[in-house]
Amino acid sequence: MTAQTDDIDDIPEREKRWARIVLPAAIGVLVLVAWDLVVRINHIPHYILPGPALVATSLWNDWPTLWPALLVTLRITFMALAVAVIGGVGLALLFAQSRWIEISFFPYAVILQVTPIIAIAPLILIFVDDTHVALLICAWIVAFFPILSNTTLGLNSADHNLLNLFQLYGASRWQVLRFLRVPSALPYFLGGLRIAGGLALIGAVVAEFTAGTAGKGSGLAFRILEAGYRLNIPRMFAALVLVTGTGVLIFLLFTAVSHLMLRKWHESAMKRET
Amino acid sequence: MEGRGATSAVLVRMSRVNKRFGNGVVALKDLDLDIGEHQFVSLLGPSGCGKSTALRLIAGLGRPSSGKIEWPGSADHRAARDIGFVFQEPTLMPWAKVFDNVYLPLRLQRRTRGDAVRDVSAALEMVGLTGFEQAYPRELSGGMKMRVSIARALVTRPRLLLMDEPFAALDEITRFKLNNDLLELWRSQAWTVVFVTHSVYESVYLSNRIVVIAARPGRVFAEHAIDAPYPRGAEFRTSAVYNEYCRVISQSLAQAMSA
Numbered sequence: 001m002t003a004q005t006d007d008i009d010d011i012p013e014r015e016k017r018w019a020r021i022v023l024p025a026a027i028g029v030l031v032l033v034a035w036d037l038v039v040r041i042n043h044i045p046h047y048i049l050p051g052p053a054l055v056a057t058s059l060w061n062d063w064p065t066l067w068p069a070l071l072v073t074l075r076i077t078f079m080a081l082a083v084a085v086i087g088g089v090g091l092a093l094l095f096a097q098s099r100w101i102e103i104s105f106f107p108y109a110v111i112l113q114v115t116p117i118i119a120i121a122p123l124i125l126i127f128v129d130d131t132h133v134a135l136l137i138c139a140w141i142v143a144f145f146p147i148l149s150n151t152t153l154g155l156n157s158a159d160h161n162l163l164n165l166f167q168l169y170g171a172s173r174w175q176v177l178r179f180l181r182v183p184s185a186l187p188y189f190l191g192g193l194r195i196a197g198g199l200a201l202i203g204a205v206v207a208e209f210t211a212g213t214a215g216k217g218s219g220l221a222f223r224i225l226e227a228g229y230r231l232n233i234p235r236m237f238a239a240l241v242l243v244t245g246t247g248v249l250i251f252l253l254f255t256a257v258s259h260l261m262l263r264k265w266h267e268s269a270m271k272r273e274t
Numbered sequence: 275m276e277g278r279g280a281t282s283a284v285l286v287r288m289s290r291v292n293k294r295f296g297n298g299v300v301a302l303k304d305l306d307l308d309i310g311e312h313q314f315v316s317l318l319g320p321s322g323c324g325k326s327t328a329l330r331l332i333a334g335l336g337r338p339s340s341g342k343i344e345w346p347g348s349a350d351h352r353a354a355r356d357i358g359f360v361f362q363e364p365t366l367m368p369w370a371k372v373f374d375n376v377y378l379p380l381r382l383q384r385r386t387r388g389d390a391v392r393d394v395s396a397a398l399e400m401v402g403l404t405g406f407e408q409a410y411p412r413e414l415s416g417g418m419k420m421r422v423s424i425a426r427a428l429v430t431r432p433r434l435l436l437m438d439e440p441f442a443a444l445d446e447i448t449r450f451k452l453n454n455d456l457l458e459l460w461r462s463q464a465w466t467v468v469f470v471t472h473s474v475y476e477s478v479y480l481s482n483r484i485v486v487i488a489a490r491p492g493r494v495f496a497e498h499a500i501d502a503p504y505p506r507g508a509e510f511r512t513s514a515v516y517n518e519y520c521r522v523i524s525q526s527l528a529q530a531m532s533a
Contacts (some may be wrong), residue, residue: 161365164335168359169382169430179381183369265368265410 050234058234059241066223066235070242073219076132076204077197077250080139084196087140088147089189096155096181097173106152113145117203121210135207135219142203143196147189154188155181187266190258197250205243282310284346285434285466286332291341293327293492301327303491305341309434314460314467316477316484318523320531324492325470329436332468333359358427360437364419366411366426372398373407376425383430390429397429398422400459417448424456428463435460435467441476453479454507461504474527478519479511486523488530495530498523 011019032052038044039051046054059066091109095102121138128134158180166176208221220239227236262269286309293302301324309315309332317325330336331343334357348356366375374381376397380390398404401421411419420440427435441449457480460467471477477484481500488495502515510516 159365161361161363162367164330164333165359165361165365165378166382167335168333168357169379171382175382179378180367183367186369265412 047231047233050237054234055237055241058232059238062235062238066220066239066242069218069220069223069239070246073201073204073208073221073243074246076135076139076207076219077201077246080136080203081143081197081200083136083140084143084147084200085193088144088192088196089151091148092151092155092185093177095152096177102152109145109148112141113149117142117206118210121207124207125211131211135204135211138207138210139200139203142206143200146192146195146199148192150188150192150195151185154185157188158184187258187262187268190254190261194251194254194258197254198247201243201247201250282312284308285311287342287344287346288328288332288338289342289344291328291331291338291343293324293331293336294339300491302331302338303493305493307485307494309466309468311347311433311466312464313483314457314469314481316469316471316481317487318471318474318477318484318527319487319492319495320489320527321472323487323489325487326438327492328487329438329468329470332434333357333436356430356433358430358432358435360420360423360427360435360440362439362442364411364416364423366419366422368411370411371407372403372409372411372414372422375411375422376429378426379430393429393431394425397425400428401425401455415448416444417452420444420452421455428459431463433464433466435465437467437469439470439472442471442473449476450511456480457504457506474520474523478516478523479506484523486526486530488533495533496526498526 036051036053039049050058091105095106117138120141121134124137125131125134128137155177158176162180163176166180171179204219205221208219209225212222212225220243224236224239224243227233227239259269288305288307291302291305291307292300294300305324305328307328317328319325327336331338367378370378373394376394377387377390380393381387394407395404398407401424403418403421403425406414406418406422411422414422423440441452444452453476456467459465467481469477469480478500482504484498484500485494486496486498487493498519500519502510502519
């Protein structure tokens with residue numbers, strides 16, 4: 001064992017849990033204090049860089065504007081994620097049925113992934129009349145690939161000896177899928193979901209920026225743009241804090257889901273007993 | 275059961291079996307092998323001699339490039355259901371409890387859980403794991419995992435049990451214990467066992483027939499009958515007869531490796 005893993009492993013479990021909360025929180029407080037000091041000492045005007053207290057105040061005061069916008073962004077994020085899960089898992093299951101289908105389609109899935117969303121968002125907004133649907137498509141494109149790629153990898157990662165065993169007992173394709181490939185793929189899928197959750201939010205925000213729609217149906221990204229135009233930098237920061245906080249919450253949510261589903265048997269979710 | 279296998283009816287016959295892999299490696303060349311009913315046959319040979327390949331071909335997990343594998347007493351499709359296979363690793367499904375791992379072969383035969391409970395319990399009892407139905411594989415020791423794997427192979431009440439170096443990864447004490455339990459089971463049930471190993475000592479202790487396989491290409495180099503009576507136990511392991519058999523088989527293996 002290396003010395004690095006030793007230090008943290010030697011700490012009792014309860015203290016480790018505390019450390020996990022206290023240490024990052026302490027870093028957070030230090031950063032906030034430093035930020036505040038930089039703004040005060042250098043007399044930076046609030047339309048360039050507002051202090052943390054002003055951002056917090058703005059978050060509180062502008063809540064009636066920011067909250068509906070957050071809901072709009074969240075709705076697009078989760079709808080895109082849902083479609084990405086259905087599409088990604090569906091396509092991965094199709095790939096698992098035939099190597100030929102996988103070989104034929106996978107390159108196009110890669111193309112979809114590597115094309116910068118910021119570059120094709122304007123096109124999608126032109127092609128699709130309904131802005132809401134266009135935003136959904138943009139967020140979906142970004143979230144789709146990690147689900148597809150991870151689930152495909154997982155479905156192909158079934159233990160070879162177990163595959164032999166299924167063959168020995170004359171298992172049907174459906175039985176192999178249901179009792180072997182799908183459970184083997186679960187940890188990979190959940191890993192993909194954690195990545196896709198954050199990416200769907202980023203996709204939604206990027207698309208909103210491009211669309212720039214005003215009015216009732218506008219999301220957080222538009223509020224950021226709007227605040228920028230009006231030089232209302234504290235509100236811009238408040239909206240940014242909301243976007244980031246939402247991303248963290250989505251990540252934590254899927255981490256918890258993953259832990260609950262895998263804690264009984266998968267290495268990633270098990271406590272080490274030594 | 276105690277005698278030389280040649281007298282028993284042939285269960286599986288491999289005639290002039292060749293296996294050449296896609297990469298050009300010839301794993302088996304003109305392999306002739308009869309497995310008699312109720313025999314305990316060990317295939318003994320160095321790593322990479324094709325003994326596992328032979329076992330997989332018997333199981334139907336691959337086709338010979340040429341030659342025939344016949345089941346003189348039964349139609350092929352029925353025979354396939356009559357095989358239990360134990361791998362070198364326990365090869366359990368980590369997400370499934372012990373019960374579900376053992377239930378797997380019956381589930382694949384579309385037997386309902388309620389209908390299978392008795393057979394699963396019987397198989398677990400045979401390997402001494404009653405009470406562990408609800409445990410996950412990760413909660414078990416290496417030896418217990420291997421027992422689950424054996425229970426899974428037994429649950430369909432196979433006529434032929436194929437074992438591919440099943441105890442190679444276990445410590446010696448656990449291996450001795452499992453050797454004894456396996457022999458007990460073999461004697462009480464009416465099975466045939468084909469046991470792949472690279473351990474001279476294990477093969478002499480367990481089998482009544484040892485087939486020494488030479489490598490590259492894999493072929494039968496020599497056959498030996500181990501006529502020591504069963505039950506065999508600690509006394510046999512330390513007897514002069516056992517040592518003599520080990521000496522003869524070791525010599526045979528050394529010749530096979532230089533052949």
